[in-house]
Amino acid sequence: MSSSVRPxxxxxxxxxxxxxxxxxxxxxxxxxxxxxxxxxxxRDSGGELRxxxxxxxxxxxxxxxPAGSPDGLAVLRHSAAHVMxxxxxxxxxxxxLGIGPPIEDGFYYDFLPSRPxxxxxxxAIEKKMADIIKANQRFSRRPITDEAARAELAHEKFKLELIxxxxxxxxxxxxxxxxxxLTMYDNLDGKSGERSWTDLCRGPHLPSTRRIPAFKLxxxxxxxxxxxxxxxxxxxxxxxxxxxxxDLKAYLNRLEEAAKRDHRKLGIELDLFxxxxxxxxxxxxxxxxxxxxxxxxxxxxxxxHIDEGFDFVNTPHISKDGLxxxxxHLPYYADTMFPPMELEGAQYRLKxxxxxxHNLIYRSRGRSYRELPLRLFEFGSVYRFxxxxxxxxxxxxxxxxxxxxxxxxxxxxxxxxxxxxxNFILGLLRDFGxxxxxxxxxxxxxxxxxxxxxxxxxxxxxxxxxxxxxxxGLDLVPxxxxxxxxxxxxxxxxxxxxxxxxxxxxxxxxxxxxxxFELEYQxxxxxxQQPVMIHSAKFGSIxxxxxxLTEHYAGAFPAWLSPVQVIAIPVxxxxxxxxxxxxxxxxxxxxxxxxxxxDDRMQKKIRTxxxxxVPFMVIAGSADEEAEAVSFRYRDATQRNGIPIDQAxxxxxxxxxxxxxxxxxxxxxxx
RNA sequence: GCCGCCUUAGCUCAGUCGGCAGAGCGUCUCACUCGUAAUGAGAAGGUCCGGAGUUCGAUUCUCCGAGGCGGCUCCA
Numbered sequence: 001m002s003s004s005v006r007p008x009x010x011x012x013x014x015x016x017x018x019x020x021x022x023x024x025x026x027x028x029x030x031x032x033x034x035x036x037x038x039x040x041x042x043r044d045s046g047g048e049l050r051x052x053x054x055x056x057x058x059x060x061x062x063x064x065x066p067a068g069s070p071d072g073l074a075v076l077r078h079s080a081a082h083v084m085x086x087x088x089x090x091x092x093x094x095x096x097l098g099i100g101p102p103i104e105d106g107f108y109y110d111f112l113p114s115r116p117x118x119x120x121x122x123x124a125i126e127k128k129m130a131d132i133i134k135a136n137q138r139f140s141r142r143p144i145t146d147e148a149a150r151a152e153l154a155h156e157k158f159k160l161e162l163i164x165x166x167x168x169x170x171x172x173x174x175x176x177x178x179x180x181x182l183t184m185y186d187n188l189d190g191k192s193g194e195r196s197w198t199d200l201c202r203g204p205h206l207p208s209t210r211r212i213p214a215f216k217l218x219x220x221x222x223x224x225x226x227x228x229x230x231x232x233x234x235x236x237x238x239x240x241x242x243x244x245x246x247d248l249k250a251y252l253n254r255l256e257e258a259a260k261r262d263h264r265k266l267g268i269e270l271d272l273f274x275x276x277x278x279x280x281x282x283x284x285x286x287x288x289x290x291x292x293x294x295x296x297x298x299x300x301x302x303x304x305h306i307d308e309g310f311d312f313v314n315t316p317h318i319s320k321d322g323l324x325x326x327x328x329h330l331p332y333y334a335d336t337m338f339p340p341m342e343l344e345g346a347q348y349r350l351k352x353x354x355x356x357x358h359n360l361i362y363r364s365r366g367r368s369y370r371e372l373p374l375r376l377f378e379f380g381s382v383y384r385f386x387x388x389x390x391x392x393x394x395x396x397x398x399x400x401x402x403x404x405x406x407x408x409x410x411x412x413x414x415x416x417x418x419x420x421x422x423n424f425i426l427g428l429l430r431d432f433g434x435x436x437x438x439x440x441x442x443x444x445x446x447x448x449x450x451x452x453x454x455x456x457x458x459x460x461x462x463x464x465x466x467x468x469x470x471x472x473g474l475d476l477v478p479x480x481x482x483x484x485x486x487x488x489x490x491x492x493x494x495x496x497x498x499x500x501x502x503x504x505x506x507x508x509x510x511x512x513x514x515x516x517f518e519l520e521y522q523x524x525x526x527x528x529q530q531p532v533m534i535h536s537a538k539f540g541s542i543x544x545x546x547x548x549l550t551e552h553y554a555g556a557f558p559a560w561l562s563p564v565q566v567i568a569i570p571v572x573x574x575x576x577x578x579x580x581x582x583x584x585x586x587x588x589x590x591x592x593x594x595x596x597x598x599d600d601r602m603q604k605k606i607r608t609x610x611x612x613x614v615p616f617m618v619i620a621g622s623a624d625e626e627a628e629a630v631s632f633r634y635r636d637a638t639q640r641n642g643i644p645i646d647q648a649x650x651x652x653x654x655x656x657x658x659x660x661x662x663x664x665x666x667x668x669x670x671x
Numbered sequence: 672g673c674c675g676c677c678u679u680a681g682c683u684c685a686g687u688c689g690g691c692a693g694a695g696c697g698u699c700u701c702a703c704u705c706g707u708a709a710u711g712a713g714a715a716g717g718u719c720c721g722g723a724g725u726u727c728g729a730u731u732c733u734c735c736g737a738g739g740c741g742g743c744u745c746c747a
Contacts, residue, residue: 119676221743223743223744229745280738389743621706
């Protein structure tokens with residue numbers, strides 16, 4: 001990401017005399033406030049962000065905050081949100097205001113208009129915003145008492161509600177209001193000084209609207225007031241704003257690049273999978289090429305689980321619903337499980353999780369401490385009735401296959417087992433070039449009745465997970481209230497090739513299901529003890545993992561995963577037979593080869609293979625055929641062409657075979 | 672589930688202010704036999720998402736449903 005701040009421009013504190021504005025202090029210190037990326041606000045000695053117009057009561061110093069810094073951008077974006085709100089209220093009188101905070105890469109503002117916004121409305125709002133920016137309105141801070149604010153905002157019911165919420169730490173609304181006395185921000189016309197708009201806001205803001213160099217409105221959508229489904233839906237307009245036009249352009253390019261990687265688009269282009277309407281929403285079919293991806297991934301993860309000492313089991317897709325009452329999943333998740341089928345007096349359900357069935361396998365006979373940890377693994381297909389609005393490509397589906405495993409062990413063994421699982425997971429993700437991780441620790445919300453089990457068990461389980469997570473040395477982000485109903489979890493978050501974070505694998509520690517299923521083992525002293533179980537999924541769902549990998553690799557899968565590894569291209573049809581023989585030679589080494597014997601021109605075939613992101617091409621003309629050679633072309637790490645080189649068939653086969661049949665981490669490109 | 676938008680050929684998308692529907696790519700056929708990202712010509716291909724309604728007539732308007740997209744909420 002481009003930014004206006006470089007280390008060499010490290011900011012220095014500037015002294016400010018009592019009664020002097022920070023603005024004047026900066027100017028007298030020689031700061032060019034008109035330069036691109038110039039400071040837009042300051043940080044006082046207490047670390048608070050302040051407007052440039054801020055005037056301290058006593059002598060102090062401030063640190064300028066440049067527009068391109070994270071804080072500067074947040075102020076810039078929040079100021080853009082104000083400009084947008086003003087434009088909206090100008091164009092659509094009577095529209096009520098919600099809140100308008102800065103967010104990653106931009107800002108939004110929530111409105112209650114008389115009708116939802118259309119794309120044409122957004123264009124008009126954008127134009128109006130440009131006028132406001134051109135008018136160079138000053139953002140002017142005005143402290144106000146609660147009573148006066150209530151009077152002034154009598155018609156803004158949402159703002160009134162915010163006043164009551166003043167200072168709620170962690171509340172999104174505190175962005176607007178914050179602790180301490182309320183402040184209003186007035187927009188004053190650059191020439192006349194006339195007030196054109198006012199908003200209840202903690203600030204700080206840019207000195208004036210002119211300091212918004214580049215913005216764009218992105219989309220409008222509904223959002224619940226204060227994020228609750230129980231509340232009224234407002235119309236949210238998202239925008240983006242940057243410290244320079246170039247930064248905006250770079251951001252829009254990034255979005256375009258991300259769109260090109262969209263697995264839903266690539267899935268069609270590369271003929272991997274589809275979602276036939278006839279099946280229903282969120283139900284995917286994998287075409288032959290997607291089938292190869294699945295098979296390779298399954299083979300890979302199966303072997304890894306064998307190496308880690310897992311036993312392989314199989315369980316049905318359907319069960320009488322008593323099982324899910326025993327596990328505790330029903331009735332908590334009744335609405336996300338497919339509805340029951342009534343058969344011979346029993347209610348059957350498609351399974352939405354595999355753990356209860358694995359518990360039955362554990363319980364099928366007496367267990368000794370000697371066989372713990374007992375590790376069960378299954379490619380378990382489950383069905384979850386995701387709400388219609390949340391289904392999304394392969395990343396959120398209604399039918400999925402999990403690489404689901406459950407480790408049953410003694411409470412004492414749990415920390416070591418979790419440590420091993422975490423290592424296993426990180427190693428596995430690294431094999432896919434995912435190596436920038438952080439962990440999320442999802443814990444119980446003690447106030448919620450969504451969680452079962454005793455306080456002591458929760459504390460113990462959470463402590464065990466937390467200690468293991470901390471010991472991994474990775475960053476650990478708390479996720480209060482995000483636990484499963486039966487226990488806390490660690491999820492591994494990984495950054496993909498273009499820096500987007502995906503939740504990948506999870507490890508969950510569960511005291512509850514073993515108790516509910518009355519799982520036991522006989523300890524060394526002959527006593528009967530209850531094991532704990534550790535749920536873990538490495539890919540999570542294979543569908544989702546394929547979706548994430550497709551975007552991570554932009555469809556250019558490493559050679560071992562590529563559905564077609566080699567395309568053989570004849571210079572003219574004369575070489576078709578020769579290349580068939582070459583292809584057979586490669587196939588004999590386990591390589592997936594296709595000969596393109598269509599009547600396209602060679603150039604066209606190269607283009608097609610390139611677009612299909614096939615890692616290797618072998619091309620042969622009459623000269624090659626005579627020499628028992630091929631011209632070898634490959635995709636390099638940047639997915640551009642490698643340099644063509646003429647090589648003997650045996651050598652080429654050898655080079656390709658090494659890239660295709662070895663461990664996934666191996667460098668796939670000839671050097 | 673909620674709000675908004677969308678659904679036309681295998682894919683990407685025009686279009687009909689209500690009157691027997693179009694392009695590019697892909698597919699097929701023919702000609703060309705070619706040396707590292709598109710050879711040319713021709714043809715086939717459509718219950719215009721489904722159902723109901725309004726109308727002389729609906730792909731177009733209305734309603735219901737399905738599916739998709741962008742968000743919100745949710746994600747064991």
